[in-house]
Amino acid sequence: MSTLNIDAIEHACQRLINRFAVYNDLGEFDKLAALFSTDGAFARPTAPEDFIVGRDNILHSFTSRPAGKLTRHLITNTVIEVQDADHASAISYVTQFSATPGNPAKFGLKANSTQLVGEYYDNFVRTPEGWRIAKRSGRVALMLE
Amino acid sequence: MSTLNIDAIEHACQRLINRFAVYNDLGEFDKLAALFSTDGAFARPTAPEDFIVGRDNILHSFTSRPAGKLTRHLITNTVIEVQDADHASAISYVTQFSATPGNPAKFGLKANSTQLVGEYYDNFVRTPEGWRIAKRSGRVALMLE
Amino acid sequence: MSTLNIDAIEHACQRLINRFAVYNDLGEFDKLAALFSTDGAFARPTAPEDFIVGRDNILHSFTSRPAGKLTRHLITNTVIEVQDADHASAISYVTQFSATPGNPAKFGLKANSTQLVGEYYDNFVRTPEGWRIAKRSGRVALMLE
Numbered sequence: 001m002s003t004l005n006i007d008a009i010e011h012a013c014q015r016l017i018n019r020f021a022v023y024n025d026l027g028e029f030d031k032l033a034a035l036f037s038t039d040g041a042f043a044r045p046t047a048p049e050d051f052i053v054g055r056d057n058i059l060h061s062f063t064s065r066p067a068g069k070l071t072r073h074l075i076t077n078t079v080i081e082v083q084d085a086d087h088a089s090a091i092s093y094v095t096q097f098s099a100t101p102g103n104p105a106k107f108g109l110k111a112n113s114t115q116l117v118g119e120y121y122d123n124f125v126r127t128p129e130g131w132r133i134a135k136r137s138g139r140v141a142l143m144l145e
Numbered sequence: 146m147s148t149l150n151i152d153a154i155e156h157a158c159q160r161l162i163n164r165f166a167v168y169n170d171l172g173e174f175d176k177l178a179a180l181f182s183t184d185g186a187f188a189r190p191t192a193p194e195d196f197i198v199g200r201d202n203i204l205h206s207f208t209s210r211p212a213g214k215l216t217r218h219l220i221t222n223t224v225i226e227v228q229d230a231d232h233a234s235a236i237s238y239v240t241q242f243s244a245t246p247g248n249p250a251k252f253g254l255k256a257n258s259t260q261l262v263g264e265y266y267d268n269f270v271r272t273p274e275g276w277r278i279a280k281r282s283g284r285v286a287l288m289l290e
Numbered sequence: 291m292s293t294l295n296i297d298a299i300e301h302a303c304q305r306l307i308n309r310f311a312v313y314n315d316l317g318e319f320d321k322l323a324a325l326f327s328t329d330g331a332f333a334r335p336t337a338p339e340d341f342i343v344g345r346d347n348i349l350h351s352f353t354s355r356p357a358g359k360l361t362r363h364l365i366t367n368t369v370i371e372v373q374d375a376d377h378a379s380a381i382s383y384v385t386q387f388s389a390t391p392g393n394p395a396k397f398g399l400k401a402n403s404t405q406l407v408g409e410y411y412d413n414f415v416r417t418p419e420g421w422r423i424a425k426r427s428g429r430v431a432l433m434l435e
Contacts, residue, residue: 007152007297007298007301008152010301010305011152011155011156011301015155015224018222018223018224019224021222022222022224022236022238045397046397070286070287072238072262072286072287073222074219074221074222074238074240074262074364075221075222076221076364076365076366077308077311077312077363077364077365078308079305079308079309079312091312093312093362093364095364097262097287097289098287099286099287105287105288105290106288106290107190107191107261107263107285107288108261108262108263108284108285108286108287108288109286109287109288110287110288110290111260111262111287111288111289111290113289115401116397116398117362117364117387117398117401118397118398139398140397140398141360141362141389141398141399142360142362142387142388142389142395142398142399142400142401143395143396143397143398143399143400143401144387144401144403145395145396145400145401152297153297156297156300156301160300160369163367163368163369164369166367167367167369167381167383215431215432217383217407217431217432218367219364219366219367219383219385219407220366220367221366242407242432242434243432244431244432250432250433250435251433251435252335252336252406252408252430252433253406253407253408253429253430253431253432253433254431254432254433255432255433255435256405256407256432256433256434256435258434
């Protein structure tokens with residue numbers, strides 16, 4: 001596989017990772033679910049064994065949550081390994097800030113003191129639609145309280 | 146437009162976004178202003194409606210500020226959408242730390258307790274000089290006090 | 291040098307920067323040392339004048355440290371300058387969180403209150419093995435206590 005192909009695959013995977021976080025924070029859950037393959041699986045870092053399977057179920061798991069905290073999931077440190085032309089995996093770091101609506105600060109909302117720092121683990125697959133997340137899980141490494 | 150072209154455009158835009166933050170923090174304001182098109186516009190996240198228009202005016206808005214806090218603007222989560230061969234847009238997250246000179250810590254300066262987490266919104270344009278920021282604004286999402 | 295080459299070089303360097311942080315945090319020190327050229331040099335941001343020279347010595351400096359804190363080094367803002375087909379340099383930001391084993395939080399470990407925000411300065415070289423770190427140093431800009 002040429003270096004060029006690897007770069008393009010890594011770029012496509014990084015795109016999916018960043019979009020997941022932004023769509024999650026902005027409440028664009030249709031777009032978030034479309035980042036997964038139709039049979040993709042997702043487990044939250046705070047419940048790493050509970051896989052939700054299938055794009056529709058992933059969408060439902062987001063849209064059915066009570067509207068609550070504003071979140072910002074900061075994505076850093078993505079390291080991608082390309083297995084072959086159709087498969088890749090990644091680890092990426094996530095740092096979560098949150099705020100509760102109704103608590104204004106000088107600018108924006110007053111952040112909650114809790115911060116979580118953890119990782120996402122992804123498996124990617126090339127589909128007829130392009131690269132998609134086949135399986136995403138995560139864990140929390142440390143927590144600021 | 147080929148995938149390859151999109152990758153290259155996104156790469157060029159990511160470069161501009163990262164450089165803005167680093168040049169801002171390091172006080173390299175000539176380089177920062179040169180990231181904009183000559184008629185580029187910029188509004189700070191803390192004053193999102195107040196656009197400064199034109200590279201020279203943007204430069205002046207930075208060089209005329211009283212030298213004050215040391216800042217570090219951490220850029221994450223860039224999501225770029227390519228409209229066509231000459232236009233692209235992006236959202237990126239920014240987390241701002243700051244410190245006041247004269248307050249040494251064990252290493253570096255003692256950080257202020259205030260942190261801001263927000264977003265930049267960019268429109269990019271391809272110019273004869275290469276890709277440049279045509280319009281940048283932002284907002285603060287949440288604030289740690 | 292074509293734009294394409296510059297993109298590929300920057301991509302290779304970004305890969306090294308992200309991997310250093312992840313391998314460091316996960317204790318994969320063999321992989322970390324292999325990111326350097328055989329005669330590579332490294333100085334920690336907290337001791338920026340003390341260069342450790344040579345891949346083997348860099349490895350030893352990590353494996354010989356007492357196992358202690360869990361760390362997470364968040365990498366952001368990478369700005370790479372390509373000097374020629376065989377040389378590049380970069381600045382990248384690093385934000386360090388840490389936790390002490392044995393202090394569980396609701397999720398993961400309870401984070402220490404100390405956070406460091408600084409920069410890495412890298413020189414990269416193309417070797418027969420591919421791009422490697424020739425020299426890495428750093429500094430702490432500010433510290434949350």
